[in-house]
Amino acid sequence: MLTGHCECGSVAFTVARVQSHPSACHCSQCRRLSGHIWSGTSVAHDDLTFTSDSNLKWYRSSDHAQRGFCGTCGSSLFYKPDGADHVSVATGSFDTPTGLKLRRHIFVADKGDYYDIADDAPQFENY
Amino acid sequence: MHSGSCLCGAVSYQTDATPQGASFCHCGQCRAQSGGVWSSAHVPVDMLTITGPVKWFAASDIAKRGFCPDCGSFLFWKAHDEDMISFSLGSLPNPTGIALEKHIFTADKGDYYTIADGLPQKP
Numbered sequence: 087m088l089t090g091h092c093e094c095g096s097v098a099f100t101v102a103r104v105q106s107h108p109s110a111c112h113c114s115q116c117r118r119l120s121g122h123i124w125s126g127t128s129v130a131h132d133d134l135t136f137t138s139d140s141n142l143k144w145y146r147s148s149d150h151a152q153r154g155f156c157g158t159c160g161s162s163l164f165y166k167p168d169g170a171d172h173v174s175v176a177t178g179s180f181d182t183p184t185g186l187k188l189r190r191h192i193f194v195a196d197k198g199d200y201y202d203i204a205d206d207a208p209q210f211e212n213y
Numbered sequence: 214m215h216s217g218s219c220l221c222g223a224v225s226y227q228t229d230a231t232p233q234g235a236s237f238c239h240c241g242q243c244r245a246q247s248g249g250v251w252s253s254a255h256v257p258v259d260m261l262t263i264t265g266p267v268k269w270f271a272a273s274d275i276a277k278r279g280f281c282p283d284c285g286s287f288l289f290w291k292a293h294d295e296d297m298i299s300f301s302l303g304s305l306p307n308p309t310g311i312a313l314e315k316h317i318f319t320a321d322k323g324d325y326y327t328i329a330d331g332l333p334q335k336p
Contacts, residue, residue, distance in 0.1 A: 120287060121251040121288065123250050123303075125326070143285065145285060200309045204331065
């Protein structure tokens with residue numbers, strides 16, 4: 087089981103199990119939102135339990151997904167595709183150690199020009 | 214000139230100063246707030262113009278963090294006793310003309326990724 091929370095603790099949750107190990111997203115939406123790279127770990131809806139969700143806010147970032155963040159501290163916490171069986175939970179919100187391992191970089195065609203990707207995780211131009 | 218904005222566009226900024234100290238930050242506060250890793254560069258605070266309803270949150274007693282209250286984008290970091298302000302590099306459009314120089318707070322990095330780009334690491 088993993089535990090996670092926003093920076094101020096207004097939103098906190100447990101994850102019973104993950105669907106897959108995390109991805110690092112380099113799309114411009116994730117870069118603007120996170121400030122650099124957003125890392126998401128897929129979790130089935132039934133495996134995500136909130137222990138606190140006061141001031142959790144949702145922003146519709148496209149016609150097919152919403153993003154959840156803490157309205158108090160601004161922490162970016164969730165990416166929720168419409169109709170999917172899972173939600174992507176921000177890997178940065180998990181308490182460590184997570185025991186997770188980054189499995190891929192996605193949307194690297196849209197990455198920023200100010201850094202290089204140098205680790206050995208596979209890179210995908212899109213998803 | 215550099216100008217950037219949050220994801221929804223409600224908060225934007227611009228500066229004519231040359232950004233300094235481009236860094237990746239791996240501290241737990243930045244990882245929680247960004248969802249992954251935060252990167253930023255700093256300019257004199259009186260040379261950064263912010264437009265829109267930025268919301269400030271003090272994650273510690275030494276600094277405050279600025280984000281968009283509408284979409285949650287994490288944009289700014291400002292130490293109370295410094296005359297510089299950091300803005301996120303992810304909020305800039307390409308090409309930025311900026312190159313990251315270092316990783317900071319690497320002792321606090323997440324266990325789920327590696328740092329492999331050869332840049333200096335400050336624990």
